[in-house]
Amino acid sequence: MTVDALIVGAGFSGSVIARLLAENTKAKILVIDSRDHIGGNCFDYVNRYGIRVSKYGAHLFHTKRQDVWDFISSYGTWEPWEHKVLAKVYPRDGCDEFVHVPVPVCIQTIQQLYDPSIENEEDMRRWLAEETKNVINAGPFKNSMESAVARFGRRIYNDLFRDYTWKQWNKYPDNLDSSVLERIPLRYDRDDRYFTDPIQMLPSCGYTQVFDQLLDHPQIEIKLSTDYFQERHCFNGVQFTIFTGPIDGYFASYGLDRLEYRSIHFEDFNINVEKNDAVVQPASVVNEPSMRVPYTRTVEFKQFLNQQSPYSTLVREYSSSFGEPYYPVPNDRNMELYSTYQQLAVKETGQERRSVQFLGRLANYKYLNMDQAIGNALDHWEQWKKEGLFKTML
Ligand code: FAD
Ligand code: UDP
Structure with missing residues (x-):
């Protein structure tokens, strides 16, 4: 397949753009991801106890943006869920x-x-x-x-x-x-929901199904377990690249200091609770704000959408400097360094016939909730359309 657009990363940023490109242009699109699954950090699966578990931590969808909801709700099936x-x-x-x-x-x-x-x-x-x-x-x-x-x-x-x-x-x-x-609000009333956005939903059959449907299009090909930096030479002729990985990784050869990220080490354990509706902790997420334990929180996945199983799967989150980059660390040093990377990105984007766009949480070194990642992709799409970026593919 000749590829017109290469999308690096099959998370929300990459998958939303892939879908928009497929529906609105004639482009042949290749989506690659270094992981062996689609969905980026939102990937989930049903474990051997019949409980849907998110591999990279609990993901609760919430938004104020109707356009984001109108777009994403047509993929997968969703139901209301208010997180506490x-x-x-x-x-x-x-x-x-x-x-x-x-x-x-x-x-x-x-x-x-x-x-x-x-x-x-x-x-x-x-x-x-x-x-x-x-x-x-x-x-x-x-x-x-x-x-x-x-x-x-x-x-x-x-x-x-x-x-x-x-x-x-x-x-x-x-x-x-x-x-x-x-990010943490203060409430003067008895509203103990974690979010107050008017739209709060969970996908009934998981986020992975949402991604399956987003990427299910004859113009989209997916290649997993494929790292952009190792395969870069194969994509020299591609007209557009949309990169959603870490920006400092993209410019690693420039020898600048690397940006700082926090990672999470997940420790899971399963408990036989005997009854299908029995749970272990008093909420789906219990935060641990004391130094008595080293982990930050414990998630009981069975509680999301009241899943039934005689077992319960709990996952403790330990924050770490090592491992996959999850959270950009916003302080003066990192933001200054990021602006240097951003200048390199602007130059790279401008290169003729090798236009690279940097999109998403890691490429923008910014904590984005799912709705913000989707909204950001929708907004960029509109902007790029105005600039005529994809006019050769129409
Ligand atoms: P990602 O999902 O990170 O996708 C980027 C993809 O690019 C990855 O799959 C990665 O493997 C791939 N990639 C990177 N480099 C390369 C390379 N060199 N070659 C090929 N592929 C590459 N948001 C909410 O709204 N609600 C929540 O409850 C929530 N909980 C969260 C909990 C945790 C622990 C974390 C870390 C995030 C949470 N988020 C939540 C945020 C949510 O995960 C992000 O908004 C979303 O994942 C952003 O999508 P993205 O596509 O920008 O990035
Ligand atoms: N936080 C805290 N105590 C809590 C919950 C959050 O100190 O009980 C702080 C912590 O620094 C965290 C930030 O608030 O990183 C944002 O919390 P949020 O729950 O939004 O983080 P996330 O779910 O993205 O990890």
């Missing part, structure tokens, strides 16, 4: 008693940890005003510690965020961009 998370907190040092409290912080979190008399939004605002009364920094915030302490006060910061963040990033929040903890 509990954090296991040890309120007293040196004591083994713990409580499970909702995250993000809402009225129930404060009631259970600090003050049972908090009943309504007014109480909550008063309580938080008291907690933060000595905080003089009103922003702009230089790092995640400043922004979190200003919103939540010291106690919540210490109990819920400081050590979890250390375990997750190997950095305390004062060494991370404020955006990291700004």
